[in-house]
Amino acid sequence: MRNLSQLRVVVYTMRTLSLLAAVLAFSVVPAVGADKYTGPRPPKADIPYLLHADNLIETEVGQAAQETHKDSSVAVINGASSPVRTPLSEPIFIIRTDRLQADRIECYKLDAKNGKREVVVGQKKGKGVSRPVYLAVTRLDDRLYKIEVDEPLENGEYSLTPQGSDQTFSFAIY
DSSP: OHHHHHHHHHHHHHHHHHHHHHHHHHHHHHHHHHTOOOSOOOSSTTOOEEEETTEEEEOEEEEOEEEEETTEEEEEEESSSOSOEEOOSSOEEEEEOSSOOGGGEEEEEEEEETTEEEEEEEETTSOSOOOOBOEEEEEEETTEEEEEEOSOOOSEEEEEEETTOOEEEEEEEO
């Protein structure tokens, strides 16, 4: 008798687990389809766009020049401020990639000096070098990514740049 009751418990447990597995499997299927990105898509590839509600605003595309100041190397962008502005302290960007790798994009705070924006990228003593802002990158679709600033930013000038590149995508927070 004892073996029969143990067998019933095992059968009951297996049926319960099978039912639980089936419920979980069916509950995951709708969630996978629900993740399809339906928001705005950038018209140009390899340019980050600020996301404001359902609108995309193209960042200021430029090229940084390398200058040497005393004991430091500085990346300089022409213009005192970016014409691309956002009130969001944690901006979100959407980028469609062809050549760029979204997970290799960095964000730096720029200092406005003498009608230019600059950031210290190298220094002989190693101190005072600017560190990138934390970013979170999420794949939305084939070659489509969301880049989120992962910490609140102060008002000021900022630029996204691919690692190891002088290409810049600037914006300002006000």
